[in-house]
Amino acid sequence: MALVAGRKTFAAGKTLLLRAGVWLGAEAAARGGNGARRFVSQRVLVESDVTAGIATIKFKNPPVNSLSLEFLTEFIICLEKLENDKTYRGLILTSDCPGIFSAGLDLREMCGKNLAHYAEYWRAIQETWLKLYLSNMVLVAAINGASPAGGCLMALSSDYRVLADNPRYRIGLNETLLGIVAPFWFKDVLVNTIGHRAAEHALQLGLLFQPTEALQVGMVDQVVPEDQVQSTALSVMTEWLAIPDHARQLTKSMMRKATADNLIKQREADIQNFVSFVSRDSIQKSLQVYLEKLKQKKH
Numbered sequence: 074m075a076l077v078a079g080r081k082t083f084a085a086g087k088t089l090l091l092r093a094g095v096w097l098g099a100e101a102a103a104r105g106g107n108g109a110r111r112f113v114s115q116r117v118l119v120e121s122d123v124t125a126g127i128a129t130i131k132f133k134n135p136p137v138n139s140l141s142l143e144f145l146t147e148f149i150i151c152l153e154k155l156e157n158d159k160t161y162r163g164l165i166l167t168s169d170c171p172g173i174f175s176a177g178l179d180l181r182e183m184c185g186k187n188l189a190h191y192a193e194y195w196r197a198i199q200e201t202w203l204k205l206y207l208s209n210m211v212l213v214a215a216i217n218g219a220s221p222a223g224g225c226l227m228a229l230s231s232d233y234r235v236l237a238d239n240p241r242y243r244i245g246l247n248e249t250l251l252g253i254v255a256p257f258w259f260k261d262v263l264v265n266t267i268g269h270r271a272a273e274h275a276l277q278l279g280l281l282f283q284p285t286e287a288l289q290v291g292m293v294d295q296v297v298p299e300d301q302v303q304s305t306a307l308s309v310m311t312e313w314l315a316i317p318d319h320a321r322q323l324t325k326s327m328m329r330k331a332t333a334d335n336l337i338k339q340r341e342a343d344i345q346n347f348v349s350f351v352s353r354d355s356i357q358k359s360l361q362v363y364l365e366k367l368k369q370k371k372h
């Protein structure tokens with residue numbers, strides 16, 4: 074396994090510095106005789122079934138799989154590797170942290186840092202979303218835990234969502250509850266999934282849906298007992314992979330291109346918006362209060 078620090082080139086000629094310890098190694102980890110491979114990086118586990126052409130990414134950034142810059146960097150690299158390796162036609166996204174799919178953006182990346190950091194962080198968030206949303210692979214989210222805000226966006230960017238039937242696993246775009254505003258492209262993805270009226274309602278109130286409500290509103294496609302999430306995701310994947318790739322991929326692109334282009338054409342302005350919004354004193358205060366509340370919850 075190779076541990077490296079290097080540079081990753083992102084769109085618009087920008088670079089994101091890879092933190093030391095990021096896994097970039099070749100398929101170094103175990104390769105079984107049955108076509109199963111397991112790639113290991115610090116925060117992102119990749120298991121794959123070469124024969125079936127299916128990979129599974131497990132988020133492994135405890136305690137809550139927050140989307141820290143380090144996590145995003147590893148995640149983007151894994152996604153790129155899978156995307157460029159024609160062995161893989163399908164990708165299942167799930168979590169290795171019990172009870173949490175992802176807590177969304179890492180609030181510590183948005184608090185008390187400098188403007189350059191906010192810009193770098195937001196570019197990585199944009200890049201992650203574009204790569205997920207426009208992936209040529211079939212993406213199935215096996216949502217085995219709570220999935221607020223950015224966690225919900227990752228699920229919404231998949232082609233199909235299976236959620237574990239546990240009332241503690243709530244999913245939604247709750248940004249307004251933090252005193253912040255979901256960016257327009259989060260909103261666009263939600264509108265594309267649940268429709269304009271339901272999205273307006275959910276976004277303004279920052280609704281986090283329990284599984285049955287999420288199914289009802291169309292935020293997820295299936296709710297199944299917790300121990301059946303992975304097997305259901307796999308059988309959905311098999312169904313989707315029966316469709317010829319070229320036809321499905323062109324159709325996916327036809328459905329999603331306009332939404333992605335909307336961000337692509339104004340990426341820099343979107344970064345500037347984020348930086349100036351998040352660096353306001355009032356927003357910093359709201360985020361700090363929210364983080365403090367999360368910490369005090371335990372005591």
Ligand SMILES: CC/C=C\C/C=C\CCC/C=C/CC(=O)SCCNC(=O)CCNC(=O)[C@H](O)C(C)(C)COP(=O)(O)OP(=O)(O)OC[C@H]1O[C@@H](n2cnc3c(N)ncnc32)[C@H](O)[C@@H]1OP(=O)(O)O
Pocket residue numbers: 136137139173175176177178179180181219221222223224247248251253254255256346347350351364367368369370371
């Ligand atoms: C005009 C507009 C222009 C531009 C756009 C600008 C705006 C900005 C838009 C930004 C978009 C943001 C999207 C987001 O994703 S924001 C993040 C929202 N996330 C949340 O609200 C989730 C918060 N977390 C929780 O609700 C719970 O932690 C959770 C249900 C996930 C798990 O609960 P559990 O009881 O299991 O764990 P906790 O004890 O709560 O947490 C454990 C420790 O983890 C810390 N934590 C939790 N969430 C986060 C997070 N998102 N980031 C960083 N850290 C997090 C928590 O504080 C605990 O820490 P310790 O106490 O152990 O230190």
